[in-house]
Amino acid sequence: MPELPEVEVTRRGLEPQIAGLCVKSVLLGKPLRWPLGVDPQRLVGRTVVGVSRRGKYLLIALDAGVLLIHLGMSGSLQLSEGPARALRAHEHFGAELGPRWLTLLDPRRFGAVVWADSMQSPQVKKLLQNIGPEPFTLELTADSLWAELKRSRSPIKTVLLAGRAVCGVGNIYASEVLYLARIRPQRPANRVTRPEATRLLAAIRSVLQAAIDAGGSSLRDFRATGGELGHFQTMTRVYGRAGEGCQACGSVIRLARQGQRSSYFCPTCQPR
DNA sequence: AGGTTGACCTGTCAGC
DNA sequence: TGCTGACAGGTCAACC
Numbered sequence: 001m002p003e004l005p006e007v008e009v010t011r012r013g014l015e016p017q018i019a020g021l022c023v024k025s026v027l028l029g030k031p032l033r034w035p036l037g038v039d040p041q042r043l044v045g046r047t048v049v050g051v052s053r054r055g056k057y058l059l060i061a062l063d064a065g066v067l068l069i070h071l072g073m074s075g076s077l078q079l080s081e082g083p084a085r086a087l088r089a090h091e092h093f094g095a096e097l098g099p100r101w102l103t104l105l106d107p108r109r110f111g112a113v114v115w116a117d118s119m120q121s122p123q124v125k126k127l128l129q130n131i132g133p134e135p136f137t138l139e140l141t142a143d144s145l146w147a148e149l150k151r152s153r154s155p156i157k158t159v160l161l162a163g164r165a166v167c168g169v170g171n172i173y174a175s176e177v178l179y180l181a182r183i184r185p186q187r188p189a190n191r192v193t194r195p196e197a198t199r200l201l202a203a204i205r206s207v208l209q210a211a212i213d214a215g216g217s218s219l220r221d222f223r224a225t226g227g228e229l230g231h232f233q234t235m236t237r238v239y240g241r242a243g244e245g246c247q248a249c250g251s252v253i254r255l256a257r258q259g260q261r262s263s264y265f266c267p268t269c270q271p272r
Numbered sequence: 273a274g275g276t277t278g279a280c281c282t283g284t285c286a287g288c
Numbered sequence: 289t290g291c292t293g294a295c296a297g298g299t300c301a302a303c304c
Contacts (some may be wrong), residue, residue, distance in 0.1 A: 033280080033299080033300095071298090107283060108281050109282075110296095153275080154274085154275060163299090171296090171298085219299080222297075261296095
């Protein structure tokens with residue numbers, strides 16, 4: 001589930017609540033995508049310095065080392081008051097931070113919790129090396145985005161999901177972004193025009209910012225760290241709306257399969 | 273090398 | 289009610 005907005009909503013909720021707190025205990029549940037990479041006991045005694053984000057990874061910086069957390073398809077972090085307690089169903093990581101208890105709830109277990117001694121560690125570099133520029137950085141421009149798109153003949157939707165041209169755009173927001181930019185998801189990336197690249201970058205920023213402001217999308221189970229549901233899913237213009245009328249022109253929104261993912265688009269507003 | 277496909281895992285829902 | 293298959297927000301290794 002979690003795309004960049006959900007991860008960012010999580011980060012914003014988490015950082016002020018855990019910065020400065022000391023790790024008192026750690027519990028592990030079933031294995032996730034990768035092993036933790038450290039004896040949980042070595043985390044005990046460390047202090048949280050800050051929480052940042054790179055793409056869809058959350059980075060919890062400790063006074064020694066860093067925890068990388070990925071929410072996968074179904075993960076969310078929950079923070080509650082009170083001491084450590086046993087992990088419940090689908091909770092696969094728990095950390096007692098000062099007076100609080102942080103858990104990763106992830107039914108499908110596509111998520112990850114990885115410890116590294118620093119951001120320079122080979123494992124961290126490997127995990128983060130293929131992540132493209134952050135959507136809100138100034139170094140990402142219509143020109144640089146267009147140059148990246150020129151390099152691929154794959155469908156533009158596929159290229160957005162790959163995260164090399166720009167990171168953080170997942171399956172929901174890719175459909176929304178391409179609708180706003182008026183580009184058909186199936187269009188080969190290298191046939192996106194320069195004016196379209198300008199619209200595309202504006203759409204990426206606009207859609208992701210709106211989703212962050214809305215607290216993310218809670219299609220099934222996403223919740224912010226305090227348990228709040230996001231409501232961007234009620235604001236989508238095409239995602240999940242096959243058969244409905246386009247808000248702009250009234251054409252029937254279509255569903256197409258690309259790879260194993262669903263894409264939604266307006267056949268009139270988004271030319272091939 | 274770039275592009276495509278399947279695999280990972282579990283829950284939910286529609287259809288029979 | 290119970291079974292089966294399709295589908296779900298993301299990567300990543302293995303193949304053409």
